[in-house]
Amino acid sequence: MEAADPIRERRGHTLELVGAAGGTQAYHPAKSLWLTLQDLQVVQQLEPAGGDAQSTLSTYIHGTASFDDCRLSIIGESENSTRTVQVSFAAREINTADGQGLREWQEELGIALSDIPLGTARLGYNRSDREMQEPDQWWASCLVPASSLQALSEGVADGRLAAVKVGLCLRGAYISEQVVADSPGESCVCLRPGKSGNTMESPEIADGYVVHLSLDLTKVSLRGLEQNESAHHGLALQEQLNLTEADAVSVLVEKLGTLVASLKWLAALVALLVVVFAFKNR
Structure with a gap:
């Protein structure tokens, strides 16, 4: 007989974690997440094309990012938390469906904002794989229009980027006021554990949109x-x-x-x- 799922779904996309002693902890949808990017580098990769088409050279941006004023964790695993994720950027154009999806999600959350999608984004966590000798890893993947990726890559290549700020609006990211052991006073943004009940399985991926992207260039005297x-x-x-x-x-x-x-x-x-x-x- 399978154990009962300790996570209950409530109204308004809220989750409730039932503890072993019967206590509960509420997790509400995170309305926005803010990251500051660091240690960016431009990576170009030759990728094969299907059929008789020639291979294409694709550009990516890899680096790290720190979440502002919050830590990342998994529901039920508050001892496992971090503020740093591996971040990547690739090119993808925005379409009408992206704008409609963002509006519908913000309406469900009760957010009266005029945000428009500047790209799509995903946030996830990969558990360590001993066979592959890979450690635990938090990651964020962003797909932005080619013009935005070009501006970002040129700033990185020229060494003129002073700061990069990214704002995300994601489904499947939950916020709680629970106290983080190693950082009291900070809120905790969590992902939902895999529904199979296997604690070794990676949590569910949060997906959504990039709603803010600012590139601060170095000042000129x-x-x-x-x-x-x-x-x-x-x-x-x-x-x-x-x-x-x-x-x-x-x-x-x-x-x-x-x-x-x-x-x-x-x-x-x-x-x-x-x-x-x-x-x-x-």
């Missing part, structure tokens, strides 16, 4: 630009003065050359006249 521009103008002016002086010297040399040539012709004429007068006086 205007004073530095002004100094560079002033130095450039000064250099240009000096070069102009140098050219002017060179032109003046060139003109003077040319005039001196003409004068010398004229004097030579005059000396030759005087010598000729002297010879003529000498013959006449003989």
Whole structure:
């Protein structure tokens, strides 16, 4: 006989965990989750295409992210919590169904916001696999339009990204005010355990939408630009003065050359006249 599921579903997408002593703990749908991204890198991968089509080079962004003001856990496993996840970005265009799905979910949650989907997202947890020697891993996967991925990859490649903020609205992510042992005072965002009742199974994946994506680029000093521009103008002016002086010297040399040539012709004429007068006086 299978043990009863300790998780009960209540109205408004709320879950209730029944403890061994009969106490209950409520978990409400998380309306929004905020992450700060770190240690991003651009990864390009050659992927095969079906049929006779040529392989394509796809771009991904990999890194880590920290959840703001909350920790991640699994319902019934409060001792297993973290604020850090492995994050990845890939390209996918938004369609009409995405916008409709976000509106319907926010209406069910009673959120009166004018958010539009900027991408789709998933949040999950993989338990360790001893055979594959893989540790436990929290992960978040985001699919955003190609233009957004290009801006993000260019910022990473140029080293100009100062900060990246991401906001998510997910189904299947629940928040509780339960006290986290290693971080009291912080709320806990949880995933629902697998429904099979096997505690070794990974929890259910939360899926939804990216509703916020901001890229803060490094600041540029205007004073530095002004100094560079002033130095450039000064250099240009000096070069102009140098050219002017060179032109003046060139003109003077040319005039001196003409004068010398004229004097030579005059000396030759005087010598000729002297010879003529000498013959006449003989």
